Amino acid sequence: MARWQPGARERLVLAAVDLFAEHGYDATTVTQIAERAGVTKSTFFRHFPDKRELLVAGQDTLSRLLTEGITEAPEGATPLAAVAAGLERASNAMGPMNRELGPRLKAAIAASTELQERDALKSVGLSKAMTEALQARGVPPPVAHLAAELGLLAFKQGYTAWTSVEDNSDLATHTQAALEDLKAATESLT
Template sequence: MARWEPGARERLVLAAVDLFAEQGYDATTVAQIAERAGVTKSTFFRHFPDKRELLVAGQEALSRLLAEGVAEAPAGAGPLEAVAAGLERASGAMGPMNRELGPRMKAAIAASAELQERDALKSVSMAAALTGALVARGVPDATAALAGELGMLAFKRGYAAWSEAADDDLAPHALAALAELRAATAAL
């Protein structure tokens, strides 16, 4: 087993998602994940406190990028324009591995109530990051909360479209989803 080979965290995530999809979340052990990833159990625990946390790997960084993008939007930008800036900023951090992971993650989540719950908490946390960044810009609470939720929904919809696309850039998919949602709000 190559103890010090780079990319252990990414390999652990890929191994876990594949195992969750193949045999179910409950039937998958940390030992199996570590073995599939080619690392030791202690390496697993250096990266993750438990197997549930594999699902949210990178969530903090993604939330930070979303908030930074909102904060750095031009001063005159409206709430959804600032959200779009956050989506663009976060999209820039998503690479081919993230796109490849999409369908596999979706299958694993669909098969486990515990993973569905964890995924929902991840979405709430990311929407809160967007909302907080908007409030810091002076956007009223209710408007910021609605824009934050729309931003998170746009990110998820854009990610789903991107994971099935043949291009490398998530941003156009996320921005198209935001535009579609914005248009849909006119029908409310």
């Protein structure tokens, strides 16, 4: 095995997502994931406590980037403008590996109830982080929660669009467009 080859964490995530899609979450073992990634089982456990945690790999980083963008938005920015700043910060940190992972991750989640539940919890966590960042800016709780949910939906829609096209566009372009579409949609509700 290529024991000291860099990128073990990323290879583990890609291997797991592929195996979950091919064989199902329940039928996939940690040993299979480690072998597919070209690492030892102990290397797997240095990066993840168990295979469930592979799905939320990067959630802490994503939450941090979203909240940093919201926190650092200009003073006086509207709640959605602050969310847009968070989306831009997080989107700009996403690279080719994130783009490649999208369709594979979607297939793996679709094939497993447990992964669907884990993905839903991830969404709740991201929304909560954005809501708290908005409230720290003085945004009232109902408005903060609504803006955060729109931001989460924009991120999901933008990510899906980004991973569905084969061009040189960046994720930020797609998340900002999705947020603008959602903003327009909310104006038609009144």
